[in-house]
Amino acid sequence: xxxxxxxxxxxxxxxxxxxxxxxxxxxxxxxxxxxxxxxxxxxxxxxxxxxxxxxxxxxxxxxxxxxxxxxxxxxxxxxxxxxxxxxxxxxxxxxxxxxxxxxxxxxxxxxxxxxxxxxxxxxxxxxxxxxxxxxxxxxxxxxxxxxxxxxxxxxxxxxxxxxxxxxxxxxxxxxxxxxxxxxxxxxxxxxxxxxxxxxxxxxxxxxxxxxxxxxxxxxxxxxxxxxxxxxxxxxxxxxxxxxxxxxxxxxxxxxxxxxxxxxxxxxxxxxxxxxxxxxxxxxxxxxxxxxxxxxxxxxxxxxxxxxxxxxxxxxxxxxxxxxxxxxxxxxxxxxxxxxxxxxxxxxxxxxxxxxxxxxxxxxxxxxxxxxxxxxxxxxxxxxxxxxxxxxxxxxxxxxxxxxxxxxxxxxxxxxxxxxxxxxxxxxxxxx
Numbered sequence: 111x112x113x114x115x116x117x118x119x120x121x122x123x124x125x126x127x128x129x130x131x132x133x134x135x136x137x138x139x140x141x142x143x144x145x146x147x148x149x150x151x152x153x154x155x156x157x158x159x160x161x162x163x164x165x166x167x168x169x170x171x172x173x174x175x176x177x178x179x180x181x182x183x184x185x186x187x188x189x190x191x192x193x194x195x196x197x198x199x200x201x202x203x204x205x206x207x208x209x210x211x212x213x214x215x216x217x218x219x220x221x222x223x224x225x226x227x228x229x230x231x232x233x234x235x236x237x238x239x240x241x242x243x244x245x246x247x248x249x250x251x252x253x254x255x256x257x258x259x260x261x262x263x264x265x266x267x268x269x270x271x272x273x274x275x276x277x278x279x280x281x282x283x284x285x286x287x288x289x290x291x292x293x294x295x296x297x298x299x300x301x302x303x304x305x306x307x308x309x310x311x312x313x314x315x316x317x318x319x320x321x322x323x324x325x326x327x328x329x330x331x332x333x334x335x336x337x338x339x340x341x342x343x344x345x346x347x348x349x350x351x352x353x354x355x356x357x358x359x360x361x362x363x364x365x366x367x368x369x370x371x372x373x374x375x376x377x378x379x380x381x382x383x384x385x386x387x388x389x390x391x392x393x394x395x396x397x398x399x400x401x402x403x404x405x406x407x408x409x410x411x412x413x414x415x416x417x418x419x420x421x422x423x424x425x426x427x428x429x430x431x432x433x434x435x436x437x438x439x440x441x442x443x444x445x446x447x448x449x450x451x452x453x454x455x456x457x458x459x460x461x462x463x464x465x466x467x468x469x470x471x472x473x474x475x476x477x478x479x480x481x482x483x484x485x486x487x488x489x490x491x492x493x494x495x496x497x498x499x500x501x502x503x504x505x506x507x508x509x510x511x512x513x514x515x516x517x518x519x520x521x522x523x524x525x526x527x528x529x530x531x532x533x534x535x536x537x538x539x540x541x
Contacts, residue, residue, distance in 0.1 A: 114142070114144070115142075115143050115144070115153045115154060116143070116144045116145075116146045116150070116151070116152040116153050116154070117135075117138050117143045117144070117145055117146070117152055117153065117154040117155075117156060118145070118146050118147060118148045118150065118152040118154070118155055118156070119131050119134070119135050119145070119148075119155075119156045119157075119158065120148055120155070120156075120157050120158070120173055121158045122157070122158065122159050122160040122169055122170065122173075122190070122192075123158075123159070123160025123190070123191070124160065124307075125257045125305065125307045125341055126247075126257070126259055126262075126307050126308060126309065127158050127160060127190060127191075128249045128257050129247040129248050129249045129257040129258065129259045129307060130158065130190075130215070130216075130245075130247045130259065131156075131158045131249075132247065132248060132249040132250050132257075133216070133245070133246075133247035133248065134156065134158075134189075134215065134216065134218060135156075136250070137216070137218070137219060138156075138219070141219055148177070148180070149180060151180055151181045151184075152180075152181060152184060153181070153184055153185065154184060154185045154186075154187065154222070155173075155177040155181070155184055155185070155186045155187070156187050156189065156218070157170060157173050157174070157177075157186070157187070157188050157189070157190075158189050158190040158215075159188060159189065159190035159191055159192035159193055159200075160190060160191055160192065161190075161191040161192040161195050161196075161272055161276055161445075170188065170192055170200070170203075171203055174186060174188075174203050174204075174205050174206060175205075177205070178204075178205045183227060184227075185207050185208070185222070185226070185227060186205055186206050186207050186208070187206075187207060187208040187209075187210065187218060187221075187222070188200050188206055188208070188209050188210070189209075189210045189215040189218065190215065190276075191212075191272070191273070191276035191277065192276075193209050193210055193211055193215075193235065194211040194212045194235055194238065194275075194276045194277070195272060195275060195276050195447075197209045197211060197233045197235040198233070200231075201231035201233055205227075206231050207227055207228045207231060207232065208221055208222070208228070208231065208232045208234075209231060209232070209233045209234070209235065210234050210235065211234060211235025211236060211238075211241075212235075212238065212241045212276065212277055212278060213235075213236050213240065213241045213243065214234045214235070214236075216243075216245045221234060238274075238275055238276070238277075238278045239278070241263075241277070241278035241279075242278070242279075242281065244262055244281045244282055244283055245262075246258075246259060246260070246283060246287075246288065246291040247259040248291075248295045248299070248304075250295075250298065250299045250301075254301060254302065254303070254492060254493070254494040254495060254521065254522045255301060255302075255303040255304075255305055255339070255492070255494070255505075256295060256299050256301040256303070256304050256305065257305050257307050257341070258291075258292065258295055258304050258305065258306055258307065259307055259308060260282060260283075260288055260306050260307070260308055260311065260314055260325065261280065261281070261282040261308030261309065261310060261311050261313060261314045262277055262278070262280075262281055262282070262308060262309055263277045263278040263279045263280045263281050263309055263310075264277065264279075264280055264309045264310045264313070265279055265280045265310075265313070265316070266310065266382075266384065267382055267449075268371075268381055268382050268383060269380065269381055269382045269448060269449035269450040269453070270381060270411065270414065270442065270445065270448055270450040271445075271448065272445050272446075272447060272448060273309055275447060277309055280309070280310055280313045280316050280317065281316075281317050282308070282313075282314045282315060282316070282317065282318065283318075284315075284318045284320065285315070285318075285320050285324050285325050285328055288314075288325060289328050289329065289332070292304065292329060292332060292335075293332065293334075296332065296334040296335050297334070300522065301335070301522070302335070302336045302337060302492050302522055302523075302524055303335075303336065303337040303338070303339060303363075303492055304329075304335055304337070304338050304339070305338075305339045305340075305341050306326075306329075306338060306339070306340050306341060307341040307342070308341075310344060310347075311340065311341065311342060311343050312343040312344050312347025312348060312352075313344075313347060322343075322347070322352065323349065323351055323352050323355065326338070326340075326352070326355060326356075326359075326362060327355065329361070329362075330355075330359050330360055330361050330362060332361075335361065336361065336492075336524060337361055337362075337363050337492070337507065338359075338361050338362045338363070339362070339363050339365055340356075340362070340365075340366060340367070341367060342367045342368070342369060342409075343366065343367070343368060344368075344369060344384070344385075345368050345369070345370070345385050345389055345390045345393050346384045346385040346389060348366070348368060348393050350396060353393070353396050353397055353400060354400065356401070357400035357401050363507040363508065363509075364401040364403060364404035364405065364507060364508045365404065365405040365406075365407075365507070365508055365509045366397060366404065366405075366406050366407070367406075367407040367408075367409070367438075368390070368393065368394075368406065368407070368408060368409075369408070369409040370387075370390055370408045370409060370410055370429070371383060371409060371410060371411045372410065372411060372414065372417070372421075372425050373387055373390075373410075373424065373425035373426070373427070373428030373429050373432075374387075374417070374421040374422070374424045374425040374428075375387055376416075376421055377414055377416070377417055377421050377425065380414065380415070380416055380450075380453065381411075381414060381450075382449070387428055390432075391428075391432065394406060394432055394433055394434060395433075398433050403483075403484065403487065403508050404508060405435045405436075405480065405508045405509040405510070406433070406434040406435050407434070407435060407436050407437070407438060407509075408429065408432075408434050408436070408437050408438070409437075409438045409440065410425075410429065410437055410438070410439050410440065410469055411440045411441075411442050412439060412440070412441055412442065412462055412465040412466050412469060413441055413442040413457040413459075413461065413462030413465060413466070414442045414450065414457070415442070415450055415453035415454065415455055415456050415457065416453055416454070416455040416457075417457055417465075418455075422465055426468065426469070426472070429469070429472065430472060434476060435476060435477060435480040435509070436473050436476055436477045436480070437469055437470075437472065437473035437476065439466050439469045439470055439473065441462045441463070441466045442457070442462060477536070478532075478536055481510060481532060481536060481538070482532070484506075484508075484510055484529050484538075485529055485530065485531070485532075486528070486529065486530070487528075487529050488526065488527070488528055488529075489506035489507060489508070489510065489512075489526075489527055489528075489529055490506060490507055490524050490525070490526055490527070491504040491505065491506050491510075491512045491524065491525055491527050491540070492504050492505060492522070492523075492524050493514070493520040493521060493522070493523055493524075493525065494521065494522075495518070495521035495522065497516050498516075499516075500515055500516055501513045501514065501515065501516055502514060502515075502516040502517070502520065502521070503537075504525075506527075506529075510529065510538060511537050511538070512527065512529075512537065512538045512539075512540055513533075513537050513538070513539055513540070514539070514540040514541070515541065525540075527540050
């Protein structure tokens with residue numbers, strides 16, 4: 111054991127990465143390390159990487175340089191998706207001591223014999239086909255809402271995505287073991303809300319003969335937790351039965367985040383998505399029929415190779431007519447080892463930017479319209495502990511952002527409120 115050493119963590123990317131970073135941080139703390147902030151001159155930096163976009167790769171390199179400025183002699187370990195995909199590239203970054211792929215990130219303590227900088231970077235990254243373990247993870251200590259990893263990996267082959275190469279095949283624990291992990295999470299964190307997350311969350315149970323519906327039915331019976339929220343689920347895996355269950359659930363909130371990626375069927379085919387837009391449209395219609403005040407978030411990619419102006423406008427019109435609440439807009443970026451990089455008719459960067467701007471404006475309009483519809487309604491808001499000037503913020507069950515004057519005692523409490531007028535920032539203010 112290396113005791114009395116200070117370790118700092120930085121997470122790039124998705125909610126899944128946040129849950130895994132927290133779990134790895136607890137391993138260090140249980141082994142005698144002190145967890146500190148990134149700027150607090152630690153002895154060790156652990157950077158958990160993403161590789162969904164080119165910017166994530168650049169951000170990793172920038173963080174290594176920043177870490178060395180803070181602590182020039184600190185030990186630097188890189189884990190996560192970028193580490194699995196391009197370990198040699200990371201090892202060439204000056205100052206990196208250790209690179210761990212998907213199979214070894216949870217064994218990180220076994221690879222740190224001391225915290226002296228290495229003369230040569232150590233790399234431990236096996237072939238992704240050999241990655242079979244599933245390690246339940248959850249965030250703690252830094253968020254009122256806890257991210258709970260219930261699934262990992264992906265068996266899909268979307269033409270733009272490197273995630274299957276970085277995380278391996280779809281896998282999860284059994285429902286029974288996942289419930290045990292959830293009970294431990296509830297006991298240790300005291301959080302009021304758990305957000306279920308994964309690479310392809312709706313694929314839960316594929317390797318155990320169970321289903322995501324089986325899981326959420328059991329989670330709904332747990333004591334000690336007020337809310338469950340589903341972080342993201344593919345439209346082809348969001349069954350009518352799941353929607354109907356959430357509509358009648360005691361604890362699952364009326365909020366879905368459903369990746370669309372494009373509203374053009376031609377673009378969806380080139381993306382190798384497993385649905386066409388009529389499926390998406392039917393999912394939204396059923397949700398709104400059963401839960402009129404449900405919040406629906408949508409992922410969209412702009413500038414995919416071959417996306418003509420007609421296809422983009424077709425997609426834009428389709429999204430505009432959907433009864434959804436907000437968009438997460440991603441500008442397509444070329445990724446090595448994907449089919450999409452081989453496609454012709456590359457969309458110029460300037461046009462990608464124009465299309466992204468159009469969808470961001472549409473998202474703001476959709477969000478404002480959804481918020482306006484909530485005026486006068488009674489909701490329950492879960493207050494979070496982060497202070498922003500004189501304010502603190504929280505979210506209702508249907509993901510409406512609300513603010514109130516900061517009062518530390520309100521942190522991690524649920525308050526019944528009435529949604530009245532929106533302020534100039536488009537947020538409901540509660541006095």
